Amino acid sequence: MSEQTETTSSTAAQRPEVTTDTSGGQPHDKTVLESRDLDVYYGDTQALQDVSLKIPEKQVTAMIGPSGCGKSTFLRCLNRMNDLVDSARIEGEVFLNGQNIYADDVEPVALRRRIGMVFQHPNPFPKSIYDNIAYGLRVQNKEVTDEIIEESLRRAALWDEVKDQLDKSALDLSGGQQQRLCIARAIAVDPEVILMDEPASALDPIATSKIEDLIEELAEEYTVVIVTHNMQQAARISDKTAVFLTGGELVEFDDTNKIFENPDSQRVEDYITGKFG
Amino acid sequence: MATETDPTFEGDAGLWRRKLAGQAFESLLVASTLVGVLALVALFVVIGNDAFGPSAAEPAWFLLYFGTLVAPISVYTLLVRRDEAASSINGLSFMTVFGSLIGSAVVFAVVDAVRPHDVAIYLVFGSLFPAIVFAYARNRESHYTGPALPLSVLVGLVTARALYAPVNSVIAIVADWIMFLVVVTVPVAAGLGLFVTWRWSRRYGVVTAVAVLAAALATAGGAITQGIDPAVWVVLVSGVVGPVAVVSLDTIQRRDSGRYGLLGPWILVGGIVAGASLERQLGIEGLDAWLTPTLLLNSWSSFRPEQAGIYPQLVGSILVVGTMAFLAFPVGVGAAIYLEEYAPSTGWRGRLATALDVNISNLAGVPSVVYGLLGLSLFQNFFGIAPWLPPALGLRPALVIAAAVTLGLLILPIVIVSSQEALRSVPDELRQGSYGLGASRWQTIRNVVLPEAVPGILTGMILALGRAIGETAPLVIIGVATTTYSAPEGVFGSAAALPLQIFASAANSIPAYRTGVVAAASVVLLVTMLVMNSTAILIRNRYENN
Numbered sequence: 001m002s003e004q005t006e007t008t009s010s011t012a013a014q015r016p017e018v019t020t021d022t023s024g025g026q027p028h029d030k031t032v033l034e035s036r037d038l039d040v041y042y043g044d045t046q047a048l049q050d051v052s053l054k055i056p057e058k059q060v061t062a063m064i065g066p067s068g069c070g071k072s073t074f075l076r077c078l079n080r081m082n083d084l085v086d087s088a089r090i091e092g093e094v095f096l097n098g099q100n101i102y103a104d105d106v107e108p109v110a111l112r113r114r115i116g117m118v119f120q121h122p123n124p125f126p127k128s129i130y131d132n133i134a135y136g137l138r139v140q141n142k143e144v145t146d147e148i149i150e151e152s153l154r155r156a157a158l159w160d161e162v163k164d165q166l167d168k169s170a171l172d173l174s175g176g177q178q179q180r181l182c183i184a185r186a187i188a189v190d191p192e193v194i195l196m197d198e199p200a201s202a203l204d205p206i207a208t209s210k211i212e213d214l215i216e217e218l219a220e221e222y223t224v225v226i227v228t229h230n231m232q233q234a235a236r237i238s239d240k241t242a243v244f245l246t247g248g249e250l251v252e253f254d255d256t257n258k259i260f261e262n263p264d265s266q267r268v269e270d271y272i273t274g275k276f277g
Numbered sequence: 278m279a280t281e282t283d284p285t286f287e288g289d290a291g292l293w294r295r296k297l298a299g300q301a302f303e304s305l306l307v308a309s310t311l312v313g314v315l316a317l318v319a320l321f322v323v324i325g326n327d328a329f330g331p332s333a334a335e336p337a338w339f340l341l342y343f344g345t346l347v348a349p350i351s352v353y354t355l356l357v358r359r360d361e362a363a364s365s366i367n368g369l370s371f372m373t374v375f376g377s378l379i380g381s382a383v384v385f386a387v388v389d390a391v392r393p394h395d396v397a398i399y400l401v402f403g404s405l406f407p408a409i410v411f412a413y414a415r416n417r418e419s420h421y422t423g424p425a426l427p428l429s430v431l432v433g434l435v436t437a438r439a440l441y442a443p444v445n446s447v448i449a450i451v452a453d454w455i456m457f458l459v460v461v462t463v464p465v466a467a468g469l470g471l472f473v474t475w476r477w478s479r480r481y482g483v484v485t486a487v488a489v490l491a492a493a494l495a496t497a498g499g500a501i502t503q504g505i506d507p508a509v510w511v512v513l514v515s516g517v518v519g520p521v522a523v524v525s526l527d528t529i530q531r532r533d534s535g536r537y538g539l540l541g542p543w544i545l546v547g548g549i550v551a552g553a554s555l556e557r558q559l560g561i562e563g564l565d566a567w568l569t570p571t572l573l574l575n576s577w578s579s580f581r582p583e584q585a586g587i588y589p590q591l592v593g594s595i596l597v598v599g600t601m602a603f604l605a606f607p608v609g610v611g612a613a614i615y616l617e618e619y620a621p622s623t624g625w626r627g628r629l630a631t632a633l634d635v636n637i638s639n640l641a642g643v644p645s646v647v648y649g650l651l652g653l654s655l656f657q658n659f660f661g662i663a664p665w666l667p668p669a670l671g672l673r674p675a676l677v678i679a680a681a682v683t684l685g686l687l688i689l690p691i692v693i694v695s696s697q698e699a700l701r702s703v704p705d706e707l708r709q710g711s712y713g714l715g716a717s718r719w720q721t722i723r724n725v726v727l728p729e730a731v732p733g734i735l736t737g738m739i740l741a742l743g744r745a746i747g748e749t750a751p752l753v754i755i756g757v758a759t760t761t762y763s764a765p766e767g768v769f770g771s772a773a774a775l776p777l778q779i780f781a782s783a784a785n786s787i788p789a790y791r792t793g794v795v796a797a798a799s800v801v802l803l804v805t806m807l808v809m810n811s812t813a814i815l816i817r818n819r820y821e822n823n
Contacts, residue, residue, distance in 0.1 A: 084712060086623045113715035123706035125725055136714035139724070182710070189714065 015273060016235035018257050032057040032223050033078055033193060038092035040073050040082065040248070047073045048248035051092075055193075055240075060215060060224045062238035062256070064231055066271070070248030071227040075195050078225065079115040080108040096193075113140050116186035120198040122178035124170035124185075129162055132170045132181060136189040148188060155221075156184035157214050176207025183214065187222070194218060196226040200233065212237050231272065235260050243268045324803070327796030330565030337561050345555065346548035353544050362535030366528055373524045374517075374542035381516030383595055384461060385509060390592045390764035393456035393508075398444055400460055402437035403430055454497050454507040462493040462515035469523050476527060489519040567797035577762050577778070582789035587798050592764035593773025597680045598745050600768055605685035606738055609692030612637075613734075616693070617700040618722055634697075641690035649754030652683030656755060674758040677765050680772040683751050688741040695740070699733025700726060732820035739813035743806050749776040775802055 033055040040048040048070045055061050063071045073082065080101060082088040094101050101111055116136075124132050133152050134144045149166070153159040158180040162168070170181055179199060186194055196215070200208040215237050218224055228234050234241055235256060242253040245267060252259060252268045263269050270276060288296070326332070357363045388396050406429035414422040437444075448456075466489040474482030496514045500507035525539050556563055575586020616637075620630035656679045703726050711721040752774050753759070759781035761773035779798045782790045 079713070081709070081712065084709075086621050086627070109715055109717045112713060117713035119706060119709060119713070121706060123704075123710040125707060125710065126729065135711070135724070136716075139711075139714060139716040139720045185710075185714065 016232045016260050018235045018260050029056045029059075031055065032097060033225070034095045035074070035077070036093045036095070038074070038077060038090070038094065040070070040077060040091075041089040042085070043087045046248060048077075051248070051250045053242060053250060053253055055223065055225055057223050058219060058221070059239040060219045060226060060237055061240045061242065062234035063225070063227045063242045063244060064229065064234045065244035066246060066276070067229060069244040069246050071244050072197050073248065074244070075197055075225065075227050078193070078195055079112050079117055081112075081117065083108050113189060114191055115193045115195060116189065116191035118179070118182050118186055118194065118196045118199050121202050122175060122182050124173070124178050124181050126169065126171055128167045129170050129173075129181060130166040133185050133188045136185055140189055142189065152184040152188040155187055155218070156180045157210065157217075158184055174207075176203050176210060179203060179207070179211060180214065183211075183218075187218070191222065193223045193225065196224065198227055198229065201229065208233075231260075243271065245271065321803075324796050324799050327792050328566065328568045328800045330567070333562070333565035335562045337559075338556065338563050341555055341559075341561060342548075342552045345552040346545070349544050349548055353541065357538055357541070360535050360538075362532065363538035364535070366532065366535050366538030367541040368538075369524065369528065370539045371542050373521055374546075377517045377520045381461075381512050384516065385457075385512045386588070386592045386764075387595055387599070388457065388460055389453075389508070390596070391767045393453050393460060394445060394448055394451070395767070397448070397456045397459045398441060399434060399437045402440070403433040406430065406433035406436070454500075454511050457508050457511050458493060458497070458515075461512050462490060465515045465519055466490050466493075469519055473523060473527070476531075485523060489515055492518065567793035568800055569797075572794070572797050573801070577760060579760060579785065580787070582787060582794055585790070585794055587775060587778060587801065589761050589764040590773045590775040590778045590798075591801075593677070593761060594746055594775045596677050596765055596768070597684065597772055597774055598742060600677060600681035601685045601688070601745055602738070602742060604681060605689050605741075606692060608685075609689050610696050610734060612689075613693045613696030613700060614722065614727075617697050618718065618726065637690050637693050641694055644750075645687055645748055646750040646754060648683055648687040649751030651686060652679060652751060652755040655679075655682070674771045675752070675756040677768050677770055677772045679755055680752055680757055680774065681768075683755055684745045684748060687748065687751060688745050691741045691744065692737055695737025696730070696734045699730040699737065702733060703729040732816055736813045736817045739809050739816070743809040743813070746805060746809075747776055747802060749774075749780055752777055753780070 031054040035051055035053050038048055038051040039046065051070075051074060053074075063074065065071050076082045077090060077094060082090060090102065092102075096111070096114070100106070125135060127135070130149060133149050137144045137148065150159060150163075153162065158177060161177060162173070162181075170178065173181060179202075183194075183199070199215075200211045203211065212233065215224055215226065219239070226234075226238065238256050240254065241256045241259040243251050243259060243263075243265075245251045252263055252265050254263075259268065260272060263272065357367050407426050410422070410425050410429045414425070466486040469489055470482040470486030472482075473485040493511050493515045496510045497507040500510050528539060529536055555561075571584070572586055573591070574588050575584060576589055577587065578585045616630060616634055620633075621627045622630070656675070707725050707729065708721055711725045716724070752772070757772045757774055757777055759777045761771070761778075765771060765773055775798060779795055779802065782795045782798065785791060785794075
């Protein structure tokens, strides 16, 4: 799919090539998730500084940056998973369709039913494939039908491989299949947003490319926010990119083309071209 | 100083010295291990010699049993080991036969001691209400089903207590075996029927249940015409023959290879029976064993060692440990779940939880005698018993419930710590995955964490049970009678325990008690503990390899 532009000069920039087609020219860019002045502290350490970001609907938004710069922390703030960490303190606001999710009357469990999450290491439950997908439906008191299971597996491009073995344990699948199962599991409950924390980093290149194809398809139905430390991946699949740099600072957020070809900030330029990180 | 000679691989003196030191060290370690092993072997040999008296048997006896038992079983084992399917079927068969045998024996002994009519009343009421709730809630999705079920059990038990007098007066004249039918045969028939329905079809399930009931009734009829008390046979037929038949038939139908693995336990049993009957027919002098069925089934006698039986103590131990498990396990597992899943790790609540954690681990090391003192003060204050005064003064010895609570406190730290370990071993990613799908903490624990942690929790429970069965000092302190002549009548009857009887026999003036009876009773205790610990290890290994 995409190839890195390589030159022989030692000072030449290795600039990731952007191949997402902004198809249909969608200028509407309705904001579905927005953070305003978000600060996150783990104990006394500040993990995110004053992050303000608007995530558009039904597009793939990528967050890139060096390790430990707060990308995953930000992602976990979007569905209040950081509430589960005792030492985390969150200041600022995050809005889902205009509603502040950190307001007192918001139930985090209900929030996570509208924002799904896929993790870095595939984490299927030690149950059958069918029960894995049905799990989200069952805990949310939704009806479990064979059609929903089949639909979720088809959308995750896994149906053909497992349709005869729905009773098999999910742990018997390969790594790439398990991750697609986790994606199917997340979409079975029909969320509005899917958050993905480095979903392909634990997978081999073939499985990775299958996941990337899947993400592009998913963006037609869902809003996808993906954290990745692989710049080429971000360039390949995202519509918009946010660059976080060390210390939890959001340095730039714009269309993917702009970030990778002509960023405003010099630090971003240095990061993109591999001078550090 | 480069030399042109080729390097050789002969060591110098230093290398050889180090090698020697290494070997000496290894030998020392082997010796330490051997000391432990030899001590264990010496224990088994001494006790076994006293309990079984092998020196009294003729050489012909050993030959006989070699031919009927040892040889067939060895040949069979060699055959089975090579075949994986047969191996697993063999394991299943052994588990079914001996598990159901032991289970039925325990159930019979306990229910018989406590009074079958009482058990029947509580069982019927205690399951009637949940059954109603279950049938009502079956086709209706309701949040209340979950809590309603245990509540209905409670309501059932309370109703049973309230209605006990009138109901009892009605059924008191009904024979014991009919009560056993209700308490054992009906649940077993229902359970087997459900199993067969799940595996095969509804029709076969109904047939199975009816067959078990019919077989039990037929057995009872046959026994009555022969003039034997049918109760034991009813329990044996429904509790042993039923499950074994169902499992065997299911295996034969389902598996296409290795079915001969089903024969394992029968070769063992058949060998023993064949050997015993031949022994009698040919008049061969057998073992001078103290471990006989008499010992296991008779009531105690302090004067005639050949007639002495530990049946009351066996029932007493089972009752005490059973009640203890019922009380202590929910508390222990609940505490572990709170400390691992709910307790915060920061703030003053977090510090409190950490302090609790540390102290519970400390409690696991407190000497058992101290728990006896705790139990003593608890029950002395509540029930006004002064157990150190002899019962002849009209004061009661310790009750089963007192012993159960004391032992429960003793094993509580063990259960908590092992359950915590089991919960900790569940990978955090599974919890994260569950939360990410919009599950609450309770849902996550119930659907993901607990099922994963169950093998570890079970292992901890079994080890705690094994420890409690052998505890003597706390029971002595709270005043459990060391010699009991009849089994406890219930949870509020006076307690009896096997280790205490061993303790008392060792001080009996008649020498046969001090050597023979003590040894035989010790073997029973040892075998029980071995079986329980092996079960715990098997469960742990099986789930660790999954």
